[in-house]
Amino acid sequence: MESRPLLNEKLTTMTEEVEVDVKKKSGKKWLMNTCWTAIGFSVGMFLTLYVVKDTPNPSIPPLQRRQTPNLYSGNTILASDSSPILNSPQWRCVPPPPPFLLDDPRVIQHPAVKLALAQLELTLKADTFSSKDALxxxxxxxxxxxxxEFHHGRKRLNESAHVSPAKVDGNSIYRIASVSKVFAVLEALVLSRQAQLKKFVPELTLESRLQDVLPEFKLPRKFKDEAGDITLGQLGSHRAGIGRDMGEMIINSTADIIWPPVPGQDTFIEKYYQHNTSPRELLNTVSKNDLIWQVGETPSYSNTGFSILGLATGNYRKKLKKETKSWASSIKKDIFDPLNMGHTFAGAIPCALRKDIVTPNSRNMVDLTVPAVHDPAGGIFSTTNDLATFLRKILLSRSPLLISPSQRLNWLRSIHYNTDAITSVGIPWESYRAIMPDYAAYNIYFKGGGLPGQLSQISAFPEFGYGVTVLTSLGSTDSELVAGAATTDPLALSFTIHNTLAPAIWKAYNSIVTDDYVGTYTSPDGIARIAFENEILTLKELKIHGVDALSKADQLIWRQGGKQVSIFGYGAGLIGTGFEGKFRAAPLFTCVWSGFDIATTKSGWGLDLFVFKKVNGKMTLFYEPMRGKLVKQ
Structure with a gap:
């Protein structure tokens, strides 16, 4: 095993090797890029990792930290032009990278990204070299x-290394527990898309009312109105008001909670999943229990709600496809098979895959076949290879499989923002706020899972085109865990990865935008200048046939209320759209919805639309309102 000093020395060596390799390829240009990469990486890491120095709990992952607020000024909304917030670099609506650049291979080849991955390799080795866990x-x-990819540990942690030396790899199968909920929601979206293409009615959406899809669902009589309000999306975002595990963990008093756990007497393990084993039993239990929150009031984690969601989508699927299948068989046919996720399944472990199962050393549920009704809440097994495929083809690709781009955009949204200004809840995402080096704030969408012995996390940063999967299996015994043995935390590891990689990818995208679009564009009739200022692609000048386009944009606004300050005197921000080469212009330091497409040409080309294409190898700017075609010099 290697000590941390040795690993740190390796990191330095690896960093130097990466630098030498790139330097050989790029010469002097590399030197300048490397300097800016180092500066940008350091600044980015500082800003992303460190948002507050006065965090009372040092165990909180850096991504969760936030700046300690100043004393309340009395102004809830600071809207004055003299506001320190409006005049600080923090107050800017910096756009994300143009979506059409997310597939650009230059991102991964950028020196900052190579350096970040090299650092991650050594950091992960340092953090896990003495761990008993599989990862x-x-x-x-x-x-x-x-x-x-990174793998550590053995598949059979409950056996000696001599008997079972096989190491984990990308095809090693872990129980992913509540990450299953992502696929429960995806099944609803897939069925919605299939029904739409078939023009099947009634439609299914996340706004569909539960009782319209699953008429058998009932609540106690006093909640009759609330029962009719619950939607599939509220089930998927834990906002249906339904209890967490209805009828599963029955205790007489808190004395029934035994510590340390005693095998055979632990209500929370041995007796779990022994109730509500059929749809009828589950629905009967729910019909007799009060809601714990008003419908839509607040997210409150509910495994029961996801079991009901699975019953609802199964009921709809039976009508859509005129076939009766278990939920496990349905998602295999609808999701896993089309995505070639051959090592992912719900239900009993297939004999052919038992060799790939990762078994913890502590008490666990790996061999437990969960009652089918609970599969949507936590019954799936999977691998990092399969989950990587899911992340790329569904959550990150410009053209997602199985669902439409608009469905995906609606799915990757927070539904409820918590008052900590850090966390939020989606369907079924558990999101964290990430502050990038340009002060832009984004949500990174997480979903975690945990059952005794195994913990999991998947996460996606869609605006920057990447995602992370972390699966772990405990290598300590029960007695060691009771005594306080350290365990691998997949959420903390995910934070480490994002905190290292996100600033580097941010740097890579900015470099690509600068290389592709910044410069002077000319034609016999005019000129355009585009700069990259304050991390925003900025149209600084556009004059064609003697007409100043930015002045005309100001005049268009003044027509509504008289001459005011010049909105576009310092330029217009160019915001990349989801359409190849198309940008929409907006006033600087405001958000994209403030574009100036109030007027269009007869063909419908808005005044805010700028199109870039490569013509004969040169970037060319097209702007129809001024009949402009300018070539980058």
Missing amino acids: SISIVHSSKGKIY
């Missing part, structure tokens, strides 16, 4: 697929 990690990018 599998994959990182996937939309441009290439899997760009990095």
Whole structure:
């Protein structure tokens, strides 16, 4: 085993090797890029990892930390032009990278990204070299697929290394527990898409009312109105008001909670999943229990709600496809098979895959076949290879499989923002706020799972085109865990990965935008200048046939309320759209919805639309309102 000093020395060596390799390829240009990469990487890491120095709990992962607020000023909304917030670099609506660049392979080849992956390799080795746990990690990018993987430990942790020396790899199978909920929601989206293409009615959406899809669902009489309000999306975001595990963990008093756990007497393990083993039993239990929250009031984690969601989508699927299948068989046919996720399944472990199962050393549920009704809440097994495929083809690709791009955009949204200004809840995402080096704030979409002995996390950063999977299996015995043995935390590891990789990918995208679009564009009739200022692609000047386009944009606004300050005197921000080469212009330091497409040409070309294409190898700007075609010099 290697000590941390030796690993740190390796990191330095690896960093130097990466630098030498790139330097040989790029010469002097490399030197300048490397300097800016080092500066940008350091600044990015500082800003992303460190948002507050006064965090009371040092165990909180850096991504969760936030700046300690100043004393309340009395102004809830600071809207004055003299506001320190409006005049600070933090207050800017910096756009994400143009979506059409997410598939650009230059991102992964950028020196900052190579350096970040090299650092991750050594950091992960340092953090796990003495761990007894099994660990599998994959990182996937939309441009290439899997760009990095890391594996540590053995498959059979409950056996000696002599008897079972096989190491975990990308095909090693872990129980992913509540990450199953992502696929429960995806099944609803897939059925919705299939019904739409077949023009099948009634339609199914996340806004569909539960009782319209599953008429058997009932609540106690006093909640009759609430029962009719619950939607599939509220089940998927834990906002249906339904209890967490209805009828599963029955205790007489808190004295029934035994510590340390005693095998055979532990209500929370041995007796779990012994109730509500059929749809009828589950629905009967729910019909007799009060809601714990008003419908839509607040997210409150509910495994029972996801079991009901699975019953609802199964009921709809039976009508859509005129066939009766278990939920496990349905998602295999609808999701796993089309995505070639050959090592992912719900239900009993297939004999052919038992050799790939990772078994913890502590008490676990690996061999437990969960009652089918609970599969949507936590019954799936999977691998880092399969989950990498899912992340890329469904959550990150410009053209997702199985669902439409608009479905995906609606799916990757937070539904409820918590008052900590850090976390939020989606369907079924558990999101964290990430502050990038340009102060832009994004959600990174996580979903975690945990059953005794195994823990899992998947996460996606769609605006920057990458995702992460971390699967772990405990190598300590029960007695060691009771005594406080350290365990691998997949959420903390995910934070480490994002905190290292996100600033590097941010740097790579900015470099590509600069290389592709920044410069002077000319034609016999005019000129355009585009700069990259304050991390925003900026149209600084556009004059064609003697007409100043930015002045005309100001005049268009003044027509509504008289002459005011010049909105576009310092330029217009160019915001990349989901359409290849198309940008929409907006006032600087405001958000994209403030574009100036209030007027269009007869063909419908808005004044805010700028199109870039390569013509004869040169980037060319097209702007129809001024009949402009300008070539980058």
